[in-house]
Amino acid sequence: MGDWEWPLILFTVLGQIAIGIILMLWWLARNRNLNIQLFKRGVHVSGGLLLIALLASLFHLGHPEAAYRALAHLGSSWLSREILFFLLTFLAWIYLFRLSRQQTSSHTLGSGASIITTAETAAGGQPTSNLSLGLGITSLLGLLGIASSAMIYVLPRVPAWNNGGPVLFFLLTTGLLGALCTLVLGGNLLQTAQKKLLLQVSLGCTIFSLILSVIYGSMLSASMEGAASLNYHLSSPLFWVRALVSWLAPLLLLVIILKSPDLGKKNLILTVTLLVGLGEILGRALFYLSATGIQITALF
Amino acid sequence: MSKQLGFLHNSEKCVGCRGCEIACKNEYQIEATPQWRKVFQLHEDDFSLPTRMFFSMACNHCAHPECLRVCPVKAYTKREDGIVIHDPNRCIGCRLCTMACPYDRPQINPAKKKVEKCNLCYQRIDQGEKPACVTACIPGALELVEINDSLDQKTGILKTLPGLPSPKITSPSIRFIGPKQGKQIRRD
Ligand code: SF4
Ligand code: SF4
Numbered sequence: 001m002g003d004w005e006w007p008l009i010l011f012t013v014l015g016q017i018a019i020g021i022i023l024m025l026w027w028l029a030r031n032r033n034l035n036i037q038l039f040k041r042g043v044h045v046s047g048g049l050l051l052i053a054l055l056a057s058l059f060h061l062g063h064p065e066a067a068y069r070a071l072a073h074l075g076s077s078w079l080s081r082e083i084l085f086f087l088l089t090f091l092a093w094i095y096l097f098r099l100s101r102q103q104t105s106s107h108t109l110g111s112g113a114s115i116i117t118t119a120e121t122a123a124g125g126q127p128t129s130n131l132s133l134g135l136g137i138t139s140l141l142g143l144l145g146i147a148s149s150a151m152i153y154v155l156p157r158v159p160a161w162n163n164g165g166p167v168l169f170f171l172l173t174t175g176l177l178g179a180l181c182t183l184v185l186g187g188n189l190l191q192t193a194q195k196k197l198l199l200q201v202s203l204g205c206t207i208f209s210l211i212l213s214v215i216y217g218s219m220l221s222a223s224m225e226g227a228a229s230l231n232y233h234l235s236s237p238l239f240w241v242r243a244l245v246s247w248l249a250p251l252l253l254l255v256i257i258l259k260s261p262d263l264g265k266k267n268l269i270l271t272v273t274l275l276v277g278l279g280e281i282l283g284r285a286l287f288y289l290s291a292t293g294i295q296i297t298a299l300f
Numbered sequence: 301m302s303k304q305l306g307f308l309h310n311s312e313k314c315v316g317c318r319g320c321e322i323a324c325k326n327e328y329q330i331e332a333t334p335q336w337r338k339v340f341q342l343h344e345d346d347f348s349l350p351t352r353m354f355f356s357m358a359c360n361h362c363a364h365p366e367c368l369r370v371c372p373v374k375a376y377t378k379r380e381d382g383i384v385i386h387d388p389n390r391c392i393g394c395r396l397c398t399m400a401c402p403y404d405r406p407q408i409n410p411a412k413k414k415v416e417k418c419n420l421c422y423q424r425i426d427q428g429e430k431p432a433c434v435t436a437c438i439p440g441a442l443e444l445v446e447i448n449d450s451l452d453q454k455t456g457i458l459k460t461l462p463g464l465p466s467p468k469i470t471s472p473s474i475r476f477i478g479p480k481q482g483k484q485i486r487r488d
Contacts, residue, residue: 063391066392293399296403299342
């Protein structure tokens with residue numbers, strides 16, 4: 001069984017939130033109605049999270065001072081590829097940051113003062129396409145980074161990981177927490193349709209995550225080591241807390257929010273986000289804790 | 301790669317004295333925790349008759365080394381003679397290789413915060429000598445051999461033993477001569 005890998009838990013979850021936010025901003029920008037204040041907020045928060053995530057990852061290494069060497073084996077090591085994509089994501093983020101700095105808040109279009117569109121005036125008068133392209137490239141690089149992170153764990157030695165599970169789970173965390181955090185950051189800056197869309201993405205990811213976990217769990221019993229991972233999950237109180245705070249409670253609350261005419265109070269959305277955040281951290285901790293590798297079972 | 305060096309372990313000859321383990325520690329002055337080579341005891345009930353038998357294992361210098369595939373800093377290299385060498389100077393202690401090797405042979409040295417493993421005494425081999433563990437094995441249970449088809453075709457040569465991970469994962473360069481049933485060497 002594995003250990004509490006705090007640096008890896010923080011790196012993966014925070015990195016995924018950061019990229020999830022950028023992804024959602026990109027999604028919102030596609031109709032040219034991304035609020036510039038939200039764009040700025042999103043870029044700043046995601047950058048901060050990305051930086052903390054990258055710093056946290058260093059604490060996993062025995063020799064963080066030599067971390068640059070991790071780029072040396074792009075040919076076959078997913079860890080090298082992960083580092084490359086995350087560094088490229090960070091470079092792309094710097095471009096987004098520059099765009100956000102050029103932006104002044106005077107570009108107000110639309111019906112209310114808080115509704116600002118990206119059309120033509122966005123990004124300091126630069127064409128909207130720049131902003132959208134920047135968000136798109138950052139998202140794409142980030143998603144490649146996340147997929148590479150997940151591929152690190154696809155090891156023939158660890159049957160519970162040697163499948164599509166890690167990639168799907170990591171991407172689901174990105175979508176789920178990305179959408180929820182964008183909702184929290186957006187607040188009143190989001191149009192009703194945008195809010196609804198983000199809530200639907202969150203609900204969809206929660207349902208998919210729940211179904212996937214059930215299928216995944218039933219597949220684990222195929223091998224002795226997989227069954228050990230499954231047993232670890234089912235017998236750990238952490239797993240049941242995770243099930244409650246990141247599946248059951250969000251399912252219920254998201255349906256309530258979606259059904260309410262004003263799409264829920266701010267505090268309710270914040271509560272769901274915090275619950276899911278806690279659940280995803282516990283889920284990631286369990287991912288590492290429950291890892292059971294094929295090993296020598298002879299006595300020693 | 302022109303050839304593949306590896307180990308042949310004969311459980312029938314091995315008395316479980318752990319001389320190979322100690323010779324390895326002595327040769328490289330390894331600290332307390334890492335065990336580059338280790339002697340294991342086979343489960344008695346894995347055989348039709350009760351038997352108390354041992355096997356000795358270090359890095360298997362696999363034909364498809366997972367350690368080498370996953371290492372981000374290229375700390376692992378595979379020589380022409382098949383030896384998988386780990387260079388601690390390149391290692392950054394990410395521990396990924398310790399997760400990927402089914403035999404748990406790369407081990408973290410807590411003092412150095414880097415991984416270490418058996419390099420098949422390549423410096424001794426380059427001078428025509430045998431590895432320290434092979435030299436130290438008094439009953440001659442551990443041998444350095446070339447792994448090839450002609451070895452695998454010999455009667456009694458096994459690719460694995462009960463209690464070992466499937467050799468399909470990494471194609472380890474170790475072969476075994478398993479215990480003969482009925483004969484026992486007790487070491488209580
Ligand atoms: S036994 Fe483990 S460390 Fe040695 S070559 Fe094979 S995979 Fe690598
Ligand atoms: S611990 Fe060292 S040798 Fe092992 S994968 Fe990481 S860098 Fe490579």
